[in-house]
Amino acid sequence: MAVGNETVIYFSEQVVVLFSCALSFLGSSLIIFTYIIFKDLRTTPRRLLVFLSVSDWLSAVSYAFGVWRVFHTDSVDCIVQGAISTFANTSSFFWTVAIAVYLYVFIVRSSQRVADSLELFFHLISWGVPLAITTAAVSLSKIGYDASEVSVGWCWVRIHAPDRVLWMLLTGKIWEFLAYLTLPVLYILIKRHIHVAHAALSEYRPILANRPQSHSFFSMADMKLTLIPIIFIFLRIWSTVRFILLLASSPARLNPVLVTLHGIGNTSQGTANCIMFVFFTQPIRTRLCTAFCCCCKCAAAGQHLHDDPQRLLPGQDPSTHREEDSTSRPLIDK
Template sequence: MPPPAPPTELVPSERAVVLLSCALSALGSGLLVATHALWPDLRSRARRLLLFLSLADLLSAASYFYGVLQDFEGPSWDCVLQGALSTFANTSSFFWTVAIALYLYLSIVRTSRGPGDGRLLWAFHVVSWGIPLVITVAAVTLRKIGYDASDVSVGWCWIDLEAEDRVLWMLLTGKLWEMLAYVTLPVIYLLIRKHINRARLTPVLALATLIAAFGSSFQYGYNVAAINSPAELMKAFYNETYYDRIGEYINEFSLTLLWSISVSMFPFGGFLGSLMVGPLVNTLGRKGTLLFNNIFSIVPAILMGCSEVAKSFEMIIVARLLVGICAGLSSNVVPMYLGELAPKNLRGALGVVPQLFITVGILAAQILGLRSLLANEAGWPILLGVTGIPAALQLLLLPFFPESPRYLLIQKKDDVAAKTALRELRGWDDVDAETQEIWEEDRAEKAAGFISVLKLLRMRSLRWQVISIVVLMGGQQLSGVNAIYYYADQIYLSAGVRAQDVQYVTAGTGAVNVLMTVCAVFVVELLGRRFLLLLGFSICFTACCVLTAALSLQDTISWMPYVSIACIISYVIGHALGPSPIPALLITEIFLQSSRPAAYMVGGSVHWLSNFTVGLIFPFIQVGLGAYSFIIFAMICVLTTIYTFLVVPETKSKTFIEINEIFTKMNKMSEVHPEKEELKDFPPSTAGQ
């Protein structure tokens, strides 16, 4: 057995800093305990919770104070005792902190019931003292707490570094609960803040959001990824089908061409779907368009599911075109529908939900596309046909939810239906202020009338809005997100991942994408759209630059493939925070009702043409430039970042009229539309929508 590591020598300044922090912590905790003892009038339920947190902090400070004064040289009894006390106190402190946050949430958000029951306090005691005690006793009994040579602490004992499962116990005795607290506290804060901002996520609004996003956006993500796993099986099916008809196999060039057509039909259909957005949403409404769009999902699901039985690869190609039209419509109509349903303080969060379900769809396709599930000879038609299930559910459930109140009021002129929809969505009867804000938007746009795409592109009053959408939607697709996924498998293999395990690592990357998009849902109203765009594109730029260097050096430096994996994960995180979800949300926010359908047609066309372009030319760029192809994507990221910093304003918590006032100044116009000067007579701010 190797001798224990020598203790880390603490310089006097380190020891002094730790001792000072322990003293200040003990002083603060002691004052809270003293006030509770001396002034009975202050002994409210909330202050009792602070008392228990103070007791945990006081015990923690005392254990650290003793630990940093001692020069432990081995697992002595006082080393184990000090480590056990600090473990128990620290873990308890995290639990009491979350308990206080939960109590505030129940007090503020659920005041109708209120957390007045004494059983809640007892539950806090059981969890906040009991769980840390069980973990500490288990750690001491199993001899996991002991001498750590001060490698992970500053002079005190914690987890014995000789323990083989030390990482697990480091998580169980503190770090896991610390990370959970860091995640839970911001979520509770956001929930409280949303309540303070009055408008809340009602069951009707929440269910309408989930049904619209699952029935439409989920399919987009699913069909992006579903064709990747069974690619070789489908090529073999193409070849066998051709042989059965002609008596000979397809030559390699023709097979590659057929497969390229099958893949490219999806973005081409997306482009066609984007061109259909304006006419459909103006004629059928937002909800009506989503219901109509299910035709372009259910029919291709049947075609793809039956293609093997029918011995027809043409059915797959036609189905890919139709499902692309479905994706083109849904990627534009769902953000528009949800943006018009949501109150202004929830518009950002609900606007990110479609992107969340796109990532969930990608992850679902990656999981179902595992070779042990559906990516096999018997299962690949089912894998492709599953896309019809969300569409069928949406077709059954969405009719029971409201149409966009803005569409009903501004375009259908149905005041009664619009107010009924608002009452259902908001959960209260007083919707006059929001109705007035929608009427003001209508007044501001009456002179413009119907705005076609050509008229939109010619209007000086909408110049910077159009440029911003083109730049952001182009930057979203041209920033290399598809190229990153193209390179991912190769990078995983070079890092030592077994070929049969790459599919699981790819699914893990998809899970990271989902997780970060969930984070974007919660932080978009806190940090704002502009900040997330700047942060996301900056992370993508950095990841592309480092990835270029890592790919160039991975054959000469053994650990470079791991840097490449870190770059892929970092890029996915950055793109999921801003570039993926925010551009479509901004189209809803920076255009008013009459110009919004045409704006979505422009933005959607740029999105799908850019997607198609990258898929078409990236293989040639990759052959010509190799690893240096990511320099091109890095330049696009940095240019989009600069444009966002200089031009794109923050839109969170603003009404549509207020946002248009910002762009009116940027466009050097005195009103929203040059044909009529009405906006200048509006008050500086109007009622929340």
């Protein structure tokens, strides 16, 4: 699997990871697109999700470029790609935790004003800290060719840096570990609070609580709160496993299956968010289906009108149509 000090990335791994990058790119773009076109659905949590999607979008693009190129030297494009992916990946961790903190303050602490006031703080941390870390890493020549030791073709912390483990922690791993601990705790507390509130509602307002629609919305929210930390950990754990195996100097980190899972996991966050917050969110899903159906009907109507020129337009009088037809046919015949 390894030649010298370099992990070989097979073509099949490239194809799979590039496909994962494409899905994440489309998923992140769809989240941003729905926020722009549906003005009445622009809530603060969804705005925070858009900022997370911007990070995931950048990650997908930079990772795709790295996987496509599979760098072998500390070239300029390698350093640029490594810097962008480091910034975007670290920012994604911060925004993921920021959304959980916002929901905790809003739901458990029951303070929308305090939750909304945290948005500026989220921006300073989620953009500022990754930017500062990435700038320091690039300035000290820590970003570059890493021989795919803990990557899948893209560049990250230079393989020859004597303090590379420290910089791997600073440019991603330490924030990843903190997210592993923070997200489950926050979402468990949110779920517990919602369950208590729902139980109280069921006791004092049984008619409302027993409505199927009420149960449906509650079940979907409960499922999302369960899936968010589980999916995050499931996607990111493969990168963490390879990092631990690197620290242990284990050749198992070069296993093709583990490398492929690492590539898919690191590039699928945008896809996962799109599935949960677009396709599994009824208002967004309904709007998209309506818009898609309208486009299909308009296209079909236009094609049918093109195929059948004798068809009357809505509101057109038959006599007028015959008159137009009688005046236009001589011109055509000529």
